[in-house]
Amino acid sequence: MSDSIAGAAGLLLGRRTYEIFTATWPYADDTDPVVAAMNTMPKYVASRTLTHLEWANSTLLGADVAAEVIGIKDRADGEVLVLGSGEFLRTLIEHDLVDEYRLLVFPLLLGGGKKLFDDGTTRRPLALVDTTASTSGVLINTYRRADG
Missing domain, CATH: 3.40.430.10 (Dihydrofolate Reductase, subunit A)
Incomplete structure (x- = not known):
């Protein structure tokens, strides 16, 4: 990052x-x-x-x-x-x-939190183009628009 x-x-x-x-x-x-x-x-x-x-x-x-x-x-x-x-x-x-999303997944359970995508968000297919794991276990997932 x-x-x-x-x-x-x-x-x-x-x-x-x-x-x-x-x-x-x-x-x-x-x-x-x-x-x-x-x-x-x-x-x-x-x-x-x-x-x-x-x-x-x-x-x-x-x-x-x-x-x-x-x-x-x-x-x-x-x-x-x-x-x-x-x-x-x-x-x-x-x-x-938004052309590309880099979503970080942290190894932590919170049990709640804010939603990134609201109800009613238009459906947009994405394709995973890269994923990397940090030394602390955080996953960095990169998505781009997919056809379809």
Whole structure:
């Protein structure tokens, strides 16, 4: 995952995730390549309430988020990632703007939690294109759109 973040062309973030990240990443050690990437890459933030963004290279998306994300994807020279940002991700899914899913499965039973996909989400067949197990047992499963 560190390689994905370090090599990304930008981040798409919802307001809550942006606020969590901006409280930590700008103050982290920039000698770490992931920290340096997070702090220098373009960040695009979907929010109905924020009016000013403090974190370097952050841009507030306008009211037509779907159109803006299409433009960002067209201009980006590489992957644009969504980290966290569950509510924003559901908007992207609704507008069919997600090309690839990297779903991490942690070896932990919680017994509850938030759903990633809402009831009523349009059916979209996916194909598993890669799976990797970390040394701690986390599975990183990569899915892309499948025909059908």
